[in-house]
Amino acid sequence: MHFEIICRDKEVAARRGRFRTSHGVVETPVFMPVGTQGTVKSLTPQELEELGARIILGNTYHLYLRPGAERIARLGGLHRFMGWRGSILTDSGGFQVFSLAKIRTIDEEGVAFQSHIDGSRHVITPEKSVQIQEALGSDIAMCFDECTPYPVTYEYAKASMERTVRWARRCLEAHRREDQALFGIVQGGTFLDLRRACLEELAALDLPGYAIGSLSVGEPKEEMLAVLEEVTPALPAGKPRYLMGVGTPEDLVEGVRCGVDMFDCVMPTRNARNGMLFTSWGSIQIKNARYADDPRPVEEGCGCTTCRNFSRAYLRHLFMARELLAYRLNTIHNLHYYLGLMAEMRESLEKGAFSQWRRRFYARRQETRQED
Amino acid sequence: MHFEIICRDKEVAARRGRFRTSHGVVETPVFMPVGTQGTVKSLTPQELEELGARIILGNTYHLYLRPGAERIARLGGLHRFMGWRGSILTDSGGFQVFSLAKIRTIDEEGVAFQSHIDGSRHVITPEKSVQIQEALGSDIAMCFDECTPYPVTYEYAKASMERTVRWARRCLEAHRREDQALFGIVQGGTFLDLRRACLEELAALDLPGYAIGSLSVGEPKEEMLAVLEEVTPALPAGKPRYLMGVGTPEDLVEGVRCGVDMFDCVMPTRNARNGMLFTSWGSIQIKNARYADDPRPVEEGCGCTTCRNFSRAYLRHLFMARELLAYRLNTIHNLHYYLGLMAEMRESLEKGAFSQWRRRFYARRQETRQED
Secondary structure (H helix, E strand, O other), X not given: OEEEEEEEOOOOOOEEEEEEEOOEEEEEOEEEOEOOOOOOOOOOHHXXXXXXXXXXXXXXXXXXXXXXXXXXXXXXXXXXXXXXXXXXXXXXXXXXXXXXXXXXXEOOOOEEEEOOOOOOEEEEOHHHHHHHHXXXXXXXXXXXXXXXXXXXXXXXXXXXXXXXHHHXXXXXXXXOOOOOEEEEEEOOOOOHHHHHHHXXXXXXXXXXXXXXXXXXXXXXXXXXXXXXXXXXXHOOOOOOEXXXXXXXXXHHHHHHHHOOOEEEOOHHHHHHHOOEEEEOOEEEEOOOHHHOOOOOOOOOOOOOHHHHHOOHHHHHHHHHOOOHHHHHHHHHHHHHHHHHHHHXXXXXXXXXXXXXXXXXHHHHHHOOOOOO | OEEEEEEEOOOOOOEEEEEEEOOEXXXXXXXXXXXXXXXXXXXXXXXXXXXXXXXXXXXXXXXXXXXXXXXXXXXXXXXXXXXXXXXXXXXXXXXXXXXXXEEEEEOOOOEXXXXXXXXXXXXXXXXXXXXXXXXXXXXXEEOOOOOOOOOXXXXXXXXXXXXXXXXXXXXXHHOOOOOOEXXXXXXXXXXXXXXXXXXXXXXXXXXXXXXXOOOOOOOOHHHHHHHHHHHHHHOOOOOOXXXXXXXXXXXXXXHHHHOOOEEEOXXXXXXXXXXXXXXXXXXXXXXXXXHOOOOOOXXXXXXXXXXXXXXXXXXXXXXXXXXXXXXXXXXXXXXXXXXXXXXHHHHHHHOOOHHHHHHHHHHHHHOXXXXX
16 A cells, blocks of 8 residues: 655645555545445446546445455455446444444454344454454455444443453454555544553554544534544554544544544435535525525536436435435435535645645635525 | 327337427337326436336325425426426326225215325315316326226216216316316226216317226236227227326236227335335245345346446345335336336337337246246
């Protein structure tokens, strides 16, 4: 995995970079749409490509349970299975095991749990997580970790963080694929000294990239920002930095400001399916009755295929009628917005005008919602 | 509405034709995908166009209830509302009122019913049906009719047919739009003398096209074929003939043989969403465990985007995981199959080789399912 920093902002920690995997070049800062079960819900790989996505996320926990990592390996790996030519990052399965499965036990060895699909019993250890991700053949794999809940005691966060570090060593030990980069995950909850300790331990492993985990899990925005501002600049400067599972458009902007290179979040895709659409002045709920006769696109001037072809009135109708096309057209718009936001930030960084861009980003949100 | 017959088969009643609406040319025999609520479920208009669809069906009953015909009219009509540049045929609402709504009364005036969506009360008369279809702005509208159930007494079928004829006269009387063709519907159940009587009465109205209604509503295949063979050749020869709501690939072939020019059916789209995929040797249930590791496309040699990009194993995975993309990829394949079948029949008719083509069509279905 080759990562280069093209330029750094002069005022803040933001940077414009680029990395290469065996599936192509990824310009950073980048947003990775979430393709949980081998598909970014409702979209084809071709649409993702047309939207400008170059790297997507796959969920190890889901794919391990269904259709099975060995099956995907037999069918040529996840890229081929789902027909995606770009890059793929797989998470470690840790987050989903803790949020979806019925946990049986968690100990030094790993996590024993029951599938949320059929109740079947499984164990995922750090070695197993690496094995699954190697079978899936993602370009970037993540070390198996425990997502620290919020709120949590200092003692729990410390013990969990220390185990995550021990698990990271085991992941690195187990990792074999040379065409796959293994990233470490900095844990420690909202305790800055734990985050620093974790970071130091993991940095010593000289992994090709580092993620910040367990943010946006319920903590107040200020605490999230405090961790971001503390941890991000302290991560190895020459390696990609990935803020996991975050977040709102504002979160992406603040993440970039702090020096984050990679993001993923279900927000644009999941909210699309719930009828929430993002625009530069905020978001709208398409089911709102005020849109029933509105011939305008979701956002005037938006270049996505949804806005170029369909009115708010039509999108509202599809959503109210629970038509499958609703989820798809909404997803296209929201991903276009998220990916466009990242492209704007990359451009502003190239021009040395990130802070200026950032002020305008917030100003647009303060303006009267004349479009709405 | 201009309809021309390009050539007739020498052995059977099949014919190759073409009609023109203000939204383009339609080559017949043609299959019309069903777009019930202003969308062919899961697909964009662009995809429909790429699949070769030139005319689709909209359901008057559904669109009248939601989002409302007047609303669609204000938004520029159904074509513009849903972004479809090709032609549209709307049914009369009759079939859905009888199959979906809770009927309050049916009398000479019309049908009073309660919406299946919210229980609200409505009355649709022949005049109202025409008014709704004119507001929707379809290229072809249908006369308001009662779909004759099966089985049914001769007396009921006769009374219902006679009312349908009187309603057709009222529809014609109420019809105003010159850019919309109003088709009549031949009823009479499986009673051939009733069908003949209905046909005679409707032919006298000199409508621009005629449909055969109430087939494939539960009657044995032989009875359907008997009606088709009796009625179709007796319909005005120079006008398009439309077999409503039918049917299987075999039904389409037999319909064409009898001289039908237009078909619609939910089968390719609805079955796609239930995981049933059509191929030249029959159909497959994609959820079948035998496909879990099958790297082949649904049908080798199929040119649809689903078969060109995705394996049976992937489609099965998407279907089992209830992923939105499953419904879409399956729909694309099935519509490609149905529209391709019609294209093959048109080509065979042009070459004067329809009967030969038909024999091969059935032979492929008899062959060992080596692909499966």
